[in-house]
Amino acid sequence: MKRSQQHILRTMLFVLLSIAIVVLAIADMLIGSVAIPVREVVSSLWGGVTQADYAHIIYDMRMPKVLVAIFAGMALSASGLLMQTLFRNPLAGPYVLGINSGASFGVALFTLAVPMMAINAPWLYDIGVTGVALIGSAAILLMVMALSRRIKSISVILILGMMLGSAISAVVGILQYMGTEESLKAFIVWTMGSLSNVTTAQLYIFVPTVVVGLVLSLVAVKSLNMLLMGESNARTLGLNVRLSRTIIFLATTLLAGTVTAYCGPIGFVGLAMPHLARMTFRTSDHRTLMPAAMLWGGVAMLLCCLLSDVIARYSVILPVNTLTALLGVPIIIFVVLRNRNRQ
Amino acid sequence: MIKLNDITLAFGQRKLIEHASAHFVCGQMTALLGRNGAGKSTLLKAIASLGALQGGAIEIGGRDLRDLSNAELARMIAFVNTERVSVEAMTAYDLVAVGRSPYTGWSGKLRSSDHEVIERSIRIAGVEHLADRYVDTLSDGECQRVMIARALAQDTPAILLDEPTSYLDMPNRYELCTLLGRLAHDEGKCVLFSTHELDIALTLSDNIALVDTPQLLYMPTDEMIASGSIERLFDSPYIRFDASTRSIHLK
Numbered sequence: 185m186k187r188s189q190q191h192i193l194r195t196m197l198f199v200l201l202s203i204a205i206v207v208l209a210i211a212d213m214l215i216g217s218v219a220i221p222v223r224e225v226v227s228s229l230w231g232g233v234t235q236a237d238y239a240h241i242i243y244d245m246r247m248p249k250v251l252v253a254i255f256a257g258m259a260l261s262a263s264g265l266l267m268q269t270l271f272r273n274p275l276a277g278p279y280v281l282g283i284n285s286g287a288s289f290g291v292a293l294f295t296l297a298v299p300m301m302a303i304n305a306p307w308l309y310d311i312g313v314t315g316v317a318l319i320g321s322a323a324i325l326l327m328v329m330a331l332s333r334r335i336k337s338i339s340v341i342l343i344l345g346m347m348l349g350s351a352i353s354a355v356v357g358i359l360q361y362m363g364t365e366e367s368l369k370a371f372i373v374w375t376m377g378s379l380s381n382v383t384t385a386q387l388y389i390f391v392p393t394v395v396v397g398l399v400l401s402l403v404a405v406k407s408l409n410m411l412l413m414g415e416s417n418a419r420t421l422g423l424n425v426r427l428s429r430t431i432i433f434l435a436t437t438l439l440a441g442t443v444t445a446y447c448g449p450i451g452f453v454g455l456a457m458p459h460l461a462r463m464t465f466r467t468s469d470h471r472t473l474m475p476a477a478m479l480w481g482g483v484a485m486l487l488c489c490l491l492s493d494v495i496a497r498y499s500v501i502l503p504v505n506t507l508t509a510l511l512g513v514p515i516i517i518f519v520v521l522r523n524r525n526r527q
Numbered sequence: 528m529i530k531l532n533d534i535t536l537a538f539g540q541r542k543l544i545e546h547a548s549a550h551f552v553c554g555q556m557t558a559l560l561g562r563n564g565a566g567k568s569t570l571l572k573a574i575a576s577l578g579a580l581q582g583g584a585i586e587i588g589g590r591d592l593r594d595l596s597n598a599e600l601a602r603m604i605a606f607v608n609t610e611r612v613s614v615e616a617m618t619a620y621d622l623v624a625v626g627r628s629p630y631t632g633w634s635g636k637l638r639s640s641d642h643e644v645i646e647r648s649i650r651i652a653g654v655e656h657l658a659d660r661y662v663d664t665l666s667d668g669e670c671q672r673v674m675i676a677r678a679l680a681q682d683t684p685a686i687l688l689d690e691p692t693s694y695l696d697m698p699n700r701y702e703l704c705t706l707l708g709r710l711a712h713d714e715g716k717c718v719l720f721s722t723h724e725l726d727i728a729l730t731l732s733d734n735i736a737l738v739d740t741p742q743l744l745y746m747p748t749d750e751m752i753a754s755g756s757i758e759r760l761f762d763s764p765y766i767r768f769d770a771s772t773r774s775i776h777l778k
Contacts, residue, residue, distance in 0.1 A: 187620075274615070406635035410628050412614050420575050421681070422601030422629040468617035471634055523615065 194465055194472060201479040205254065208486035212253070213246045215493040244384055252382045253485040255394045256447055257457070259439035261481025262401045264454030265461070265474060266432050269408045271342050274519070277455035278440035280342060281328050281433070282349030283321040284449040285356070287441065288375065290320025292356045295371040296363035313374060314386070314445045321441035324348065329433055333426075338415060376503030377448035379489055390446055397438035398478065404431050405470040412468060451505055452512025453488075457481045459519040484511060528553045528685050528717040529574055529604075531743075534583030536569050542581070543569055547743035549736060551719055553684055556711035557745075558728030559721040561738030562760065567721035568609075570738070571687050574719075575606040588684065601629035605678035607688040611670060613663045619673045620658045623649055626680030645680050651714070652676035652706065667694035671703065679710070686710065688720035692727065700724060704731045725761065729773045 213225045220238050228242045263278035271280065279285075294316040311319075327348065332341050360368060382390055407428035410418040419425050443450065461476035462468070488507040495502050529551040536544040543566030551557050561567050572578040574585055576592055585592040587603050595603070605626070612622065626648070627641045637645075649658055652675045657665065665673065671691060678686050688707070692700040704720075704727050711718040711733070719736075722728050728735060728748075735751040737744040737760065744756055751757065758768045766775050 403633065406628065406631070406633060409625055409635055412617065413612050413622075413625060414610050416572075416577055416608060417606075417610065417612070419577060419597060420601060420604070420606040421625065422596075422598040424597055462616045466616050467621070468614050469621060471636070 190466070194467070197464060198475070198479070201476070201483060205479065205482050205486060208483065208490060209250045209254065212250045212486055212490050212493065213242060215490065215497070216241070216246060217497075245380075248382055248384050248387055249380050249489065250486070251387060251391065252379045252447065253489040254482045255391055256379065256443045256450065257453055257481035257483070257485030258478040259394045259397060259443045259481070260450060260454035261457035261461075261477045261484070262398055262474065263436040263439040265458035265470075265477045266401055266404070266408070266436050267454075268458055269411055269470070270429070270432050271338060272412070272414070273342070274459070274523075275455070276342075277452075278436060278443075279349075279449065279451075279454070281345040281436065282324045282352065283437060283440045284444055285349035285352040286320040286322075286324030287317035287444040288320070288356055288449060289352045290316035290318075290323075291374050292359045292371055295374070296359040296367050299367045300363060317445035318441060321437055321444060324352075325433060325437040325441070329430065332429060332433070338429075374448045375505075377450045377505040377508075379447055379485070379504055382446050386446065390442060393438055393442045397435045397442070400431055400435035400438070401474055401478075404428060404435065405474050407431070408470040408474070409468075448505070450485075450508055452508045452516070453481055453484050456512035456515040456519075457484055460515055463519065463522075484508070487511070528588060529719070530586040531574075532584045532586065534573070534585060535581040536566055536573055536578075537581045538566065538569055542741055544738060544743050545741040546583070548583075549743060549745040551685070551717050551734075551736075553717045554711060554715045555733040556708050556718040556720075556731070557734040557736050558732040559719060559736045559738070560723075560725070560728055560757075560760075561721075561740075565738040565740055567738060568689050570743075571606070571689050571719070571721060575604055575687055576600055577606075598629060601681065601683075603683050604685045604687060605681040605683045607671075607674050607678050607686070607691060609689050609693065611667065612674070615661075615663060617662050618658070619654060619660050619662055619665065619676075620645065620649070622662050622673055623658075623676045623680050626677040626682075629681060644682060648676045648679035651679055651710070668696070668699045668703075671695065672706075675703075675706070683716075685717040685719070688718075690721050690723070692722055692724055700727055701731075708732070725757070725768070726774050729757075 210225055214220060214222060218241055220241065224238050225242065260278050267276040267278060267280050268274060291313055294313060328341065328345055331344055335341055360371065407423055410421050410423045415425055457480040458477045461473055461480050465472055465476045467473055488504055488511060491507055492502050492504060531547055531549045533546050533548055535542065535546060559567050569578060573580055587595060587600065623645050624637060627637060627645065628635060631637060631641065649655055652672050654672050654676050657669055657673060662670065662673065671694060692703055695703060707718050707720060708731050710716045729752065732748060734745065735748050737751065737756055739756060739760055752770050752773065758770065761768050765778060767778050769776050
């Protein structure tokens with residue numbers, strides 16, 4: 185009886201979150217410097233916009249941004265959940281392995297070092313900020329995976345990942361110190377995060393990559409449930425720990441690496457939203473938790489996107505990162521205090 | 528069920544057990560005794576394929592351990608280790624359900640037959656009243672029983688337990704070991720557990736495996752007591768084992 189009630193409650197929550205995503209997405213598309221009627225926005229969802237200039241604004245500007253927000257939110261939250269379960273640490277997030285440091289190292293080299301040393305390589309500009317960030321995070325992933333083949337203990341991998349990240353951040357700091365004012369600004373702007381840099385053409389890379397990462401996360405649900413019991417328990421339950429670790433690392437890099445490459449390092453969504461999913465759904469079963477975390481991530485990013493649009497009407501531009509921090513930090517503090525009180 | 532053929536175990540460079548052989552059969556409970564650091568856990572881990580052998584071979588259900596995949600082994604041996612599982616928002620029922628992993632598909636979806644096994648395991652372990660509680664609110668003793676229910680849900684012919692009584696008070700220790708005895712005698716499982724509880728081991732288990740470095744002595748409980756090995760191994764300036772009463776006395 186109790187279990188079937190819980191099932192109904194969870195289904196309702198899933199429906200509510202899905203509705204919230206649709207409503208927030210439409211609201212996001214409504215708000216901007218040009219007022220577009222609700223009817224036009226809603227009918228744009230199935231391609232029925234009557235005016236050409238509306239179509240341009242919706243399809244080339246607002247819709248890409250909304251799609252990026254939804255997928256970035258889902259990706260960050262899913263990768264945060266993967267890391268929290270793998271490391272059995274509630275404070276783990278998408279960036280514990282140093283993916284953000286890898287990406288920022290790539291971007292720092294690109295925006296700071298390349299102009300400094302006056303390297304003239306046109307192909308570099310074709311790759312762009314996105315490309316170098318992706319290469320940076322992939323390089324970190326390869327290093328961590330190589331380490332994890334040799335090192336059994338997951339907590340040692342965590343420490344090495346964090347140390348690697350700190351060392352890279354230090355090098356980035358040196359580059360920042362030496363960079364010119366102009367190039368420094370380009371770098372700082374990237375670190376603040378943005379959802380509106382992705383063009384419609386780039387969406388064709390962004391969305392499929394993130395979808396592959398999300399599918400891998402869903403494929404991993406059973407191993408994640410087993411890993412909750414600790415690695416040696418998971419092994420005696422029949423899990424191929426090394427293979428699932430590789431899948432989880434790969435999914436995390438595809439998700440967090442892609443988002444960081446296109447939008448900059450976006451903090452706190454990946455850390456806070458899995459907690460919110462756990463709290464609202466009251467379960468540790470990843471078959472429920474993983475989709476729940478994804479939906480919560482989408483809702484959170486859409487909300488931040490909407491807030492920044494609303495604030496932008498008063499000619500104040502807030503970087504996404506500041507909003508995600510202001511939204512995420514209270515949630516994390518709440519979760520930590522609540523857990524303390526219960527024990 | 529579990530056959531040790533001339534095995535040698537080491538922890539790092541230190542040899543713990545050399546050239547040991549034993550055969551643990553279904554329907555019997557064996558207590559694994561030995562001093563601290565003698566290699567009880569190392570032996571259990573080796574049988575669960577969590578550690579490597581220095582020499583010899585282990586046979587599980589007639590097959591060499593090295594030829595068994597993780598998934599195959601998970602259907603033959605369940606292992607309850609000393610780790611306390613504390614997961615947020617996980618009910619005891621969910622924890623026991625993870626024991627069905629070797630039998631479920633890619634997503635771990637439970638069929639009604641799985642739910643039946645889970646409920647039966649919960650009943651046998653006597654934790655029906657805990658099923659809907661969250662595991663991070665359980666006491667150590669309650670958690671230990673839930674972990675045993677999880678091992679039962681794994682539906683294996685053999686169960687290994689590493690010091691299952693260590694966090695429990697005296698009545699709970701006896702209760703737990705009586706439960707383990709029932710699993711061996713009523714359910715026909717091969718139960719092997721390590722412990723420091725000499726009196727419980729000697730009164731409740733069928734066989735004793737004694738790590739007498741670097742040997743592993745293995746015989747029925749009465750024979751083991753008569754052999755005098757226990758007196759020798761647990762002798763200290765302060766205590767003495769009395770074979771007639773099967774208990775420890777201060778000197």
